[in-house]
Amino acid sequence: MKQSFSNLTSERDFNMIKNSKFTSICAAVIATLLVSFFSTLATAQNIPATKIAVVDNRLVGSNSAVAIDINRQVNAMRAQMQTELATKENALATEEESLKGQSSIMPQEAYNQRVEAFQAKVVEYRRDVQTKSRQLEIAIQTANDAVTRELKPIYQSVLQTTGATVLMDKTTILEQVPGLDVTTMVIEQLDLKLPSVVVVLPPVPEATPAAAVPVTN
DSSP states (O other), rough: OOOOOOOOGGGGOOOOOOOHHHHHHHHHHHHHHHHHHHHHHHHHHOOOOOOEEEEEEHHHHHHHHHHHHHHHHHHHHHHHHHHHHHHHHHHHHHHHHHHHHHHHSSSSHHHHHHHHHHHHHHHHHHHHHHHHHHHHHHHHHHHHHHHHHHHHHHHHHHHHTTTTTTEEGGGOSOOOTOOOHHHHHHHHHHHOOSSSOOOOOOOOOOOOOOOOOOOOO
16 A cells, blocks of 8 residues: 555644743843833823733633633543544554455455545545644634633723733743732632633534546446
């Protein structure tokens, strides 16, 4: 056979890329310089002095009720997808072994047709892997967008409640004094306003019809 089936599972990778420590440190330094600049500018132009509040968005994205709910749904969807793909993968592996055993006993023309049909199934499987991965990615992004929209007014409310003028993410802060963190307040308000979001997989796009394989009588 011309094509091996050994690396079919390598495309099922749903891990997200993490930001580097270097980028976080640069962002923190820039944020510190900006705060210093605006404080100086406030004194010179009679603008209200900067008062900073800090939120740990990583905790919001893991400990809030809606984040837990989204993760639960996504994990269930991912498990179902992986089960479906594993079933197809096992069937293809079995068929491949069967084809290998028939290579010496089948007429060459008939064997070649069987190989072409098998290869078409492999292509379809790989397309299915990519489609499911893209579906899950879109579903997660859509759910996260709903949370982001709800967080914006919550952030504004926290600023008004605390009297802060700037809300910064904790990942941009190198050091801070006690009393600046408002993460718990943000999570509590988010839990009240958006305790859950339904994660919905987008429709599967219609596949382009495959070219017909000519059959020789």
